[in-house]
Amino acid sequence: MDFCEGFEHFVRTQEPLASYAWLRIGGTAEYFAEPNNTAELAALLKRCREQEKSVRLLGGGSNLLIRDEGISGVVVRLSHPSFSNIEVDGASVHCGGGARLASVVSTTVGLGLAGLESLVGIPGTVGGALRGNAGNNGEDVGRWVSSVDVMTADGEVKKCAGGELRFSYRESNLDEFAILATQLKLETGDAAELTRRMQKQWIVKRAAEPLPEQNIAILFRNPADVSAASLIEQAGLRDASVGAVKLSDRNANFVVAGPGAKATDVQQLMELVRSRVHEVFGIELTTGLTIW
Ligand SMILES: Cc1cc2nc3c(=O)[nH]c(=O)nc-3n(C[C@H](O)[C@H](O)[C@H](O)COP(=O)(O)OP(=O)(O)OC[C@H]3O[C@@H](n4cnc5c(N)ncnc54)[C@H](O)[C@@H]3O)c2cc1C
CATH class of the missing domain: 3.90.78.10 (UDP-N-acetylenolpyruvoylglucosamine reductase, C-terminal domain)
Incomplete structure (x- = not known):
């Protein structure tokens, strides 16, 4: 069976990858998939297993170097809105693994929820941030995570919570194929004060980094x-x-x-x-x- 059969609406072939990475470097992906939901992602992973294709997950590409010769196998991107929802209920925030971390930070700070303001200016997705426990100034995202929904390489969805989760400096034990979503437990605070703190951090961070329009x-x-x-x-x-x-x-x-x-x-x-x-x-x- 052709690898793309039945998946033509979300899989492309020979996709140039450079524009997906902050370095703007890298060859093409043999197959590039943007599934519309978890069922399509699970079906894709099943086909990868059957046809022995390697498969990788691309987030925002801000911590990624793609080799010049490109990728043989499949690159998956959780770009569909079904993977990037952000829902707030009191101090609990449920967000998709494909959501931009910056959107989660600005949404929560705007609602007067404290915790993520020090993560301002970190590019990429929620999934990428959790995988590498992104952080700044001694604060990191892992501290606020109460559970994570992952998809294994077999296409099975699992919830990891509490003592199962380990976060340390720029590392986590989230090594299943995809981080689909997470539940964050934040603290209530004052929106105006949090916004001031966030803006201050943003100015300091920008001054200490190259211009974002550079690669x-x-x-x-x-x-x-x-x-x-x-x-x-x-x-x-x-x-x-x-x-x-x-x-x-x-x-x-x-x-x-x-x-x-x-x-x-x-x-x-x-x-x-x-x-x-x-x-x-x-x-x-x-x-x-x-x-x-
Ligand atoms: C200008 C700039 C400033 C930065 N500042 C900081 C900073 O202050 N603090 C900091 O910690 N980092 C910083 N970074 C690094 C980078 O932004 C973070 O590591 C970010 O969390 C990477 O997320 P991403 O979505 O771009 O991941 P990608 O670069 O796309 O991928 C990185 C890894 O995460 C995996 N991954 C991505 N999404 C998922 C998912 N949904 N499920 C499972 N695995 C996934 C990928 O497979 C890959 O292994 C900075 C980078 C830049 C370019």
Whole structure:
């Protein structure tokens, strides 16, 4: 059976992926699927299993490096509105894994719910944020999660709650195929005060990062008690570049991809930075960037 048979309304072939990633780099996906609901997603996963196709989930592409040669197999994106609802009931918020984290932050702050305001300015989806426990200034999303609905690679939907969930610095134990939705338990607060706090954080964050219109990604996690950016600078790497990829002059832990940049340039620059920082400080930087 042809892989796309019966799925033609939500699967495309040879889809260029660069425009889905913040770095604007990367080849094509053999199959690119945007299912309309969980039943279609489950059917797609079943077909992947039957035909032994590898399958990956794309969120907002803000923490992703896609190789120049592209992806053989299937890339799934939860772009349909059925995956991005945001419903608020008192201090409980139910949101889809495909919802933009920024929409959840602004909706909850506007309703006077405290907890997510420090996550302002973090790009990407709720699913991506939960998978990598996105955070800022010592706060992270995991702290507010009471349950998560996931879909396994077999297409089974499961709820994970309470003690089953583990969040640590930029990590979670949410490793099933898809994070479909989550329930967040926030605290009540004052909308005007929360908005002020959020705006302040936003200004500080923007000033410390490259311009969002650039093609960018964060390279490394911060080692304990020190920022990766300051280690990179102190290692004398401020002006480091490979091909059309350089470190940002606003924050040395970001790469900026110029016209014609290749994924291999990013990987080589990453390796150069990692080995130089290790040589100078004896510290092994680790990356949180997903590489496909
Ligand atoms: C300008 C800029 C600023 C940033 N600031 C911060 C910051 O302050 N704090 C921070 O923590 N990060 C930050 N990041 C990194 C990035 O935004 C986060 O890691 C974000 O949470 C990634 O989400 P995404 O939807 O874009 O995921 P993607 O990049 O699309 O994917 C990342 C990983 O998550 C998986 N994934 C995505 N969606 C799902 C899902 N629904 N179910 C299961 N797995 C999924 C993917 O398969 C992949 O493995 C920043 C990035 C940029 C470019």
